[in-house]
Amino acid sequence: MYLMDLQNVQAAPRELKITSTSQFNADTFAPHGISVVEDSKQGRHVVFVVNHPYGDEAVASRVEKFLYDPLKQELIHQTYFSDPTMMVVNDLQATGENSFYFTNSNYFTKPLAVLLEVLLELPLTDVVYFDGQTYTVVDSGLKSPNGVAMSPGGKYVYVAYFVAREIAVYKRNEDNTLRPVQKYPLYGWPDNIQVDQKTGHLFVALHPLAYKFLAYTDDIGGQTTPSQVIQLAVEDGLIKSSQELFYDHGDLISGSSTAIVYDGTLLVGSVFHNLVTCKVNVPLL
Missing domain, CATH: 2.120.10.30 (TolB, C-terminal domain)
Structure with missing residues (x-):
């Protein structure tokens, strides 16, 4: 931990x-x-x-x-x-x-x-x-x-x-x-959800290609798998819209599992690979 x-x-x-x-x-x-x-x-x-x-x-x-x-x-x-x-x-x-x-x-x-x-x-x-x-x-x-x-x-x-x-x-x-x-x-296989405690919007880490993720978990050292993060806008508890915040083919980070935005910085975690931070360069919902 x-x-x-x-x-x-x-x-x-x-x-x-x-x-x-x-x-x-x-x-x-x-x-x-x-x-x-x-x-x-x-x-x-x-x-x-x-x-x-x-x-x-x-x-x-x-x-x-x-x-x-x-x-x-x-x-x-x-x-x-x-x-x-x-x-x-x-x-x-x-x-x-x-x-x-x-x-x-x-x-x-x-x-x-x-x-x-x-x-x-x-x-x-x-x-x-x-x-x-x-x-x-x-x-x-x-x-x-x-x-x-x-x-x-x-x-x-x-x-x-x-x-x-x-x-x-x-x-x-x-x-x-x-x-x-x-x-x-969703157009991907979702892993974990984080909630913005101020807005109620959601940040979701996805596995864009399930077959690559399954192959990756079986051969972590020899395979890569894409990572993706989306934001879901919430109104009165219900999801109204979405936008992509992050995508990587798997070289920077494979198998994104969780994500959160704090003060304009996106933090992305993975199942077995890296921890990545980057600045958000699109307006948040």
Whole structure:
């Protein structure tokens, strides 16, 4: 886990200190999705991280909860969450200090079975909500949901469907169940979603060519795959329009997985490759 100062993007990201506990082994920690809850009154950050522990075939996924100590640049492990509803967890969106939505991107865990699940577009996965006590499936029969995010104020939830090539918009009910209100098609396979907390607009990292991305994941050192970032304009929770912010054939960055704009600078992360920053040279929506 690394910390990057977006006010000084030329500085190298700093690795955060993480210490093992009786409940958590830092040596087998394999982080995936991440969500942060900021408590401005107490001046602290709660960090939830999807973990696929190395070497533990019995546990494909679990969620770790940390407290961030800014003085020591350290993540302090608090507890973990594990449940049979966690198949292959891809991403999560915290709604409080002990509650979150999460996506299961795959039903199967073996590489060949996962490949067939994606190629055959099997609707075997779901979105789950944990309220601190109970895990509830809030949408099911889905095709590889990846990133999940929430609108400022928490009225809407956005889910990126990799295989279906769309962003699904849900209205969040008072009991935290989800009501689908929009499906926005994309010309690419979406990975993660970031929300501009001021405007509510979305930044989405895409894989423009799925076959190249799948070949790349099988031969990371010998293949490249394109990267793309788009911005989606949102009005009253619904997506109204889109524009491309970034495209690369794969030489600069392969397999874009997440992106965010801060003060005119675009930060693009990848699944296995580089971290890239560049100035945005088009007007934002």
